[in-house]
Amino acid sequence: MLIVLLPEQPLLDGDAAQALSWWRLERDGSVxxxxxxxxxxxRQRFPAERLRALAPASAVNLFRVRLPAQRAAAARAALPYALEDLxxxxxxxxHIVMGPRxxxxxxxxxxxxxxxxxxWLDCFRAAGWRLEALLPQAALHADAGPDQALLVMPSPWxxxxxxxxxxxxxxxxxLLDPGLAGIWINRRLAALDPAAQTLxxxxxSASDLGLDLPDTVEVQQIAERDHLASALVQAQRSTPAFNLLSGPYAVSMAAPPWRKMRPALIAAGVALALGLGWxxxxxxxxxxxRDALRAEIGRLFDRSLPNSRREDPVMQFRQVLQGGAQISFNSGMGPLLHAFFVVLKEHDNAQVQQVRGTLESVEVELKVASFSELEAIRAALSAQPGISENLEGxxxxxEGVTARIKVQRSGA
Incomplete structure (x- = not known):
C-alpha cells in the first residue's frame, strides 16, 4: 500500500506535478x-498499488465533543450542531466527519x-489514481497520547x-508551528486541575517552545521516540478511525470490481486451459x-476384394453389397456377406453376434428365436446361387437359439 502526504499549501489546478512525500508499506506495516x-x-512505478492520502494537519481540525449515548445515525446528525460554537x-x-468515541x-x-x-481529489484523478481513503494526518497519533496532561515532541513528518x-x-x-505551540500549551495547562498540570x-525544552510556566506545572523530560512508524501502521488499517471520503466525497473502500473478481477470473482461466488441453x-x-480405422478398412478391402482397385473403400463396399451381382468364385468375401445379409434381411428377429471370414468363406454367429427360424435361414442361404452353407453348431x-453358420462358395 502507498501512503501519500499532501502538502501544507492548498493544491491548485497547476499543482498536479508537485512532488509529495510517500511511503510504500508491507502488510505488517514495515516500510x-x-x-x-x-x-x-x-502511478508509473506502482500501478497496481492501493493508495491512501493524508490530509495535512493545517487543513483539518480535530475536536472532541460530548454527545448523548445514542444510535450512530442520530449522533452523526447531532454532531454539526455540537461543533457550531467551536x-x-x-x-x-x-465537511464534518464523525470519528470513534x-x-x-x-x-x-x-x-x-x-x-x-x-x-485534492482532482489531482489524484488526473494522475489516474483511485484514492481509497483520505485520512487526517494528526489523527494517526491518537493512540499514542499520554494517560494524563500533555506530551510534546518534534513532528516526525x-x-x-x-x-x-x-x-x-x-x-x-x-501539529502546531513552534511559535504557536507555547500559547496552545499554556491554555491547555490552565484548563487542567492544578494537581494534574504535568507537561x-x-x-x-521549555525554552524551545517559548514557554513561561508557573510553578504549579511539573515538567518531565523523556527520550524522543519514533512515532512515524506507528502512525503509518494506523494509516493502513482496514477500518481507519477517520476517512474524509464520506458524505459527498464517499467512495467505496472495497477493491475495484475487477480486483474482487480476480480469483474467479484466475479459476476460470485455469478451467479454460484444462478444457482446451482435454x-x-x-x-x-x-x-x-480414425487413422487406425482407415487402415483396418483398407486391409479388409484388400482381403475381401483383392482384384479391385482401392479408391473409396466404404463406397466400394456399399456398391458391392447393393449391386446384387452374380457371385464370382474369385471375387472375395464381399459377395458372401452380401448373400448372407440379403437372407437375414427377411428375418427381423435374427441378430448377428460375430463375423469371421476369409477369402473363401464367412462364418457368422447369430442368435435367432427358434430352431424353425434357423432352418428357414439355412434354406434361404442354400437357395442362393453359387454358395453353400453348413451349420457348425x-x-x-x-431367450432363443445361438448358431454358427459357415457360408462358402459352391466350388470351394
Whole structure:
C-alpha cells in the first residue's frame, strides 16, 4: 500500500506535478520504500498499488465533543450542531466527519473546509489514481497520547516547515508551528486541575517552545521516540478511525470490481486451459483412432476384394453389397456377406453376434428365436446361387437359439 502526504499549501489546478512525500508499506506495516515523487511518477512505478492520502494537519481540525449515548445515525446528525460554537465558518462551508468515541466518553470529529477537498481529489484523478481513503494526518497519533496532561515532541513528518506534535489525554492530537505551540500549551495547562498540570517533553525544552510556566506545572523530560512508524501502521488499517471520503466525497473502500473478481477470473482461466488441453487430447486420440480405422478398412478391402482397385473403400463396399451381382468364385468375401445379409434381411428377429471370414468363406454367429427360424435361414442361404452353407453348431438358450453358420462358395 502507498501512503501519500499532501502538502501544507492548498493544491491548485497547476499543482498536479508537485512532488509529495510517500511511503510504500508491507502488510505488517514495515516500510518497503519511501521518497518524494509526483503522483504521475508514482502511478508509473506502482500501478497496481492501493493508495491512501493524508490530509495535512493545517487543513483539518480535530475536536472532541460530548454527545448523548445514542444510535450512530442520530449522533452523526447531532454532531454539526455540537461543533457550531467551536468553528469559525458556516456549517455549510465545512465537511464534518464523525470519528470513534474515545475512552473519556467524548466523540471525536474531523472538520475540513470544502475548498481544498475538490482540488485534492482532482489531482489524484488526473494522475489516474483511485484514492481509497483520505485520512487526517494528526489523527494517526491518537493512540499514542499520554494517560494524563500533555506530551510534546518534534513532528516526525517530513514537512518543509518544522512543527510540534502535541498529544493530550483530553484532546485530539495537533501539529502546531513552534511559535504557536507555547500559547496552545499554556491554555491547555490552565484548563487542567492544578494537581494534574504535568507537561512531558520529548526531544524539546521549555525554552524551545517559548514557554513561561508557573510553578504549579511539573515538567518531565523523556527520550524522543519514533512515532512515524506507528502512525503509518494506523494509516493502513482496514477500518481507519477517520476517512474524509464520506458524505459527498464517499467512495467505496472495497477493491475495484475487477480486483474482487480476480480469483474467479484466475479459476476460470485455469478451467479454460484444462478444457482446451482435454479437447486437444481428445482430438489427438480420435485422430489416432480414425487413422487406425482407415487402415483396418483398407486391409479388409484388400482381403475381401483383392482384384479391385482401392479408391473409396466404404463406397466400394456399399456398391458391392447393393449391386446384387452374380457371385464370382474369385471375387472375395464381399459377395458372401452380401448373400448372407440379403437372407437375414427377411428375418427381423435374427441378430448377428460375430463375423469371421476369409477369402473363401464367412462364418457368422447369430442368435435367432427358434430352431424353425434357423432352418428357414439355412434354406434361404442354400437357395442362393453359387454358395453353400453348413451349420457348425447350435445351442438352445432360454431367450432363443445361438448358431454358427459357415457360408462358402459352391466350388470351394
Amino acid at each position: 518497503l520504500a519511501t521518497g518524494r515523487d509526483t503522483l504521475a511518477k508514482l 468553528v469559525s465558518q458556516e456549517l455549510e462551508e465545512l 474515545r475512552s473519556d466518553g467524548q466523540v471525536s470529529a474531523a472538520v475540513v473546509s470544502h475548498t481544498p477537498m475538490r482540488p 517530513p514537512q518543509t516547515d518544522s512543527q510540534v506534535l502535541v498529544l493530550s489525554a483530553q484532546e485530539e492530537p495537533v 512531558t517533553l520529548a526531544g524539546l 479437447l486437444a487430447g481428445e482430438h489427438m486420440i480420435l485422430s489416432q483412432e 447350435a445351442d438352445s438358450e432360454n
